[in-house]
Amino acid sequence: MNYQGKTALITGASAGIGEAFARAYAAKGADLVLVARREDRLRALSEALRDAHGVGVRVIAADLSDPAAPQAIFDALAADGMRIDILVNNAGFGLPGFYHENDWPAHRAFLELMVNSYAQMTRAFLPGMRQRNWGRIIQVSSVAGLTPGSAGHTLYGPAKAFLVSFAQSIAAECDGTGIRSSALCPGFTYSEFHDVNETRALVSQLPKYMFMEAAPVVEGAIEAAERGRVVFVPGAWNKFIVWLAKALPRSWAAAMMKGQSRQFRRHNDEKSSIRAD
Ligand SMILES: NC(=O)c1ccc[n+]([C@@H]2O[C@H](COP(=O)([O-])OP(=O)(O)OC[C@H]3O[C@@H](n4cnc5c(N)ncnc54)[C@H](OP(=O)(O)O)[C@@H]3O)[C@@H](O)[C@H]2O)c1
Known part of the structure; x- marks a missing residue:
């Protein structure tokens, strides 16, 4: 795959899976537009990728939980006559806790970033792709989007x-x-995700085989998008979990999620009592 002459816009490129997408597309010759809030991180990455691969990189610092951000990004690029051929909607985080423990502004900001910004960025850049009859759009979803809902991080799965x-x-x-157009559905992936949502201690107790590095997740996603696979689950363990969720009778799958939810409630109660102490 060679993307010379194409431009890839990646949201959440300052860390983790988004940074891995930026590295992978740059290595394949694409020019980049990198979006996230931490401009210093994006600038450091853009310099490294320019030096390593000679690609053009534009940095846009933006908070995608601001409803005005997607249009502002589109307008800034259009003003400079830049076209986007590859869109990777990836920026995200997890909001820990029970649904009733987080206030509505926190949930609203979550939905704005995790749902609306993905839909609006797609709406903004799809017409240009249709005009040119070429485009790649990858929505970074999760195994959680293919399995039943469970307690905690309530809106994440939906x-x-x-x-x-x-x-x-x-x-x-x-x-x-x-x-x-495709959805990438990773499972546990090494990134800053679990530090940001303060679940690092909990997930680090899980066996290593449940985790993947970001680079192979991304390589698989790029290749799957190229082959026209609409839903891509990277890694044998994640594929097994998704298969299990589909293959098990509903009552078994529900019982498994109940067990996981019980574990979450116990962890949440322990955290609350530590906070109370
Ligand atoms: N890691 C996993 O286990 C895992 C599993 C399944 C799916 N995913 C999904 O993969 C995607 C990337 O997560 P990651 O694991 O790479 O996490 P990460 O290392 O924490 O990276 C998250 C990225 O999103 C950006 N971001 C967060 N809030 C933003 C906002 N309001 N506006 C703009 N950018 C924002 C962050 O940049 P700034 O802080 O600089 O803004 C950062 O670049 C997410 O959609 C996540 O749900 C992750």
Whole structure:
């Protein structure tokens, strides 16, 4: 795969999976537009990628939980005559705790970033792709979007399930064109995700085979998008979990999620009592 002459816009490129997408596309010759809030991180990455691969890199510092951000990004690029051929909607975080423990502004900001910004960025850049009859759109979802909901991070699974269905709808609309729409559904991946949502201590107790490095997750996703696979689950363990969620009778799957939810409630209660101490 060679993307010379193409431009890839990646949201959440300052860390983890987004940074891995930036490194992978730059290595394959694409120019980049990197979006996230931490401009210093994006600038350091852009310099490294320019030096290593000779690609053009533009940095846009933006908070995508601001409803005005996607249009502002589109307008800034359009003003400079820049076109986007590859869109990777990836920026994200997890909001820990029970649904009733987080206030509505926190949930609203979560939905704005994890659902609306993905939909709006796609709406902004898809018309140009259709005009040129070429495009790649990857929505970074999760295994959580393909398994039943559980306690804690209440809106995370529903938001990720939306992205799977959204990618499928866009793929159906673009069938027969040069545009590929896909959802990447990773499981546990080494990144800053679990530090940001303060679950590092909990997830570090899990066996190592449940985790993947970001680079192979991304390489698989780029290749799957190229082959026109609409839903891509990287790694044998993650594929097994998704298969299990589909293959098990509903009552068994529900019982498994109940066990996981019980574990979350116990952890949450312990954390609350530590805070109370
Ligand atoms: N790691 C996993 O185990 C895992 C598993 C399944 C799915 N995912 C999904 O993968 C995606 C990337 O997560 P990651 O694991 O790479 O986490 P990460 O290392 O914490 O990176 C998250 C990225 O999102 C950006 N971001 C967060 N809030 C933002 C906002 N309001 N506006 C703009 N950018 C924002 C962060 O940049 P700034 O802080 O600089 O803004 C950062 O670049 C997420 O959608 C996540 O749900 C992760």
